[in-house]
Amino acid sequence: VPRTLPELTPENRHVWTSGATGRLLISQCAACGYWVHPPGPVCPRCRVRGITPREVSGRGTVATFTVNHQPWEPGLTMPYVVAIVELVEQAGLRLTTNIVNCPPEQVRIGMPVRLTFVRDEDVYLPMFAPDDGESAGTAVDGTGR
C-alpha cells in the first residue's frame, strides 16, 4: 500500500510542490510578515489579503515527536519517527513531518534539524534531518517507507 498523498489545491500547491526547486515555500502576509500555515487566502492576524508564497530557510527544531512501532498498514517500515518541527522563521510555525537520516532513539525534543525532500509522484514531502551544519542531503532512511 503506497503512502497517502495530499490533495493539491491552488491554496496549498506551493507548500507540497516547491521542493521540486529544492526550496520550501510557505505562505506569508505581505503586509505584516506573519507566516500563515496551513495556507489561507487572508492573514488571520491582520486580516489583510495579499498572501505570498515565500522561501523559508529550512532550519528548525524538533518541537515534539513520537516513534511509531505499529504496522498500521502493509508497506510501512518500522520504526519511524513522526515529529512536529518548528521553523526558525516564527514561533509556533510548525510542520508535522518525519525525521530522516537519524536513528529513532537519537531524536530529541529541541534538536536542530534541516530540511530535505522526499518526492512521491508530484508531491515533494518536506522532511527533516539532524542539522550538522552541512546540507541535509537526500533522505536515506526513516521515511517509514
Add this chain to the structure above:
Amino acid sequence: VIRIGERDAVISGVGQSTIGRRLGRSGVDLSVEAVTRAVDHAGLTLADIDGVSTWPGYQPNSMGMAPVGVRDVKEALGLEVDWFCGGSETPGQFGAVFNAVAAVAAGFARHVVCFRTVTEATSIAAARNSPNPAGAVDRARVPAGSLLHWQMPFDARSAANILGMVANLHMHTYGTTRAQLGQIACTLREHAARNPKAVYRTPLTMDDYLSARMISTPFGLYDCDVPVDASTAVVISAAGCAGDLRRPPVRVEAIGSALHGRDSWDQRADLTTMAATDAARMLWRRTDLKPSDLDLATLYDGFSFLPLAWLEALAICGPGESGPFVEDGRNISFGGTLPLNPHGGQLSEGRTHGFGHLHEACLQLWGEAGDRQVPGARVAVAAAGGGPLAGCILLTSG
C-alpha cells in the same frame, strides 16, 4: 450578564446497547436498542421524541466510526421530529449534546434523543479479512479540507501518533512518566471489574502495562482504548417538562464548547495543552461551582494521557501536576478525592466515543451505577475529545 441557557435543559434518560467486540450487528440496530432504552428510561414514549441529534453524522467508508446518521434512526423508528442535527464540525463528540441543549432551550423541541454509534470492531475485522483492504483499490489522496491533511502524508496515520507527540512533550516539559500513564490504565481496569458490560475486566498489573508492545511512543498497547461495537443515547429535555419524567432529571449546570486556539493538531500555541483548556475555562466561567465541588469525573480516555490533559484543563490539577495526582492511583479510585471513570472508561469498557462517559456520569448522579456507585454523588463533570476536539459538561443531581 451571561445568560446560562443550558440550565433550561435537563438530561431525562440514558440508554446503551450491548457493548462488544465484533457483534456483527448493524449500526442502526444497535442505535435503535440504545435510543429505545434511553426513551423508556426517561419515562417517555417514542411519540414524545420531537428531536434527534448525533455526532458525527453518517460518513461513508468510515471503518465503523460513523455508520449511522439522523436519517437512519428517524426512519427506523418512524419519528416525527421538529428539529434534528448531525455532523462532525462541533466541539468534539458532545457537540451533538450541546446542539440538543440549545434546541430545547430555544423551544425548537421538547425531548431530543442524542446518540453515538460505532461498529469499529466489526468493521476492522471485516477489512482485515478482505482481499482489498479499504483504500488499497486506488491511490486516494487525503482531502485538502481534512483535519489530517498535513499529517497523513507522513504516515501519522492514527491519533496514537498525534497525541503521542503531545504526551511526549508533556513528559519532557513536566517530568510525567510512563508509570503515571500506566496508573490510569491499571486503575480503570480495576474499575471495569465492577462493570459487567466492560470488554476487559481481568486485572492489569503495572508489569503487564510496562512490558506490553509499543504502539507509538510513549503509548504502548494498554495506553490505547479498545474499538467496540456499541451505541449510547441520552435524552435531553426542556427543564419545564420535568413533571413528565420518570425520575428527577440530571441538571445541566454549565457547558464548555470554546475553541480559542488553532483548529489544528500541530499549530496550537502551547503544544502541552489542547482545545480542552479552552472548553474547560468556558465551563467554569458559567458556574459558581468549583473543581473542589466535584464528586467524580468521567474524562475521555481514548488514550491514557487524555485524562491527565483533562485534569489539568479543568483546573482539577495545575499545569504538569496531573501525573503526580494519579501516581499511586488513590485519588482517582473509589474512595479517593475524585473517582475517575467508574465504568472503566474506553480503555477497559470500550470505545463508545465520549457518550459512554456522559452515560456513566448520569447513572452515577441518579444513584443507578450498581456495584460501581460513588456514594452520594451529586456533582460530576463529563469531558470528551482530544487535540482540537473538546467539549465538557458539568452536571448535578436533581
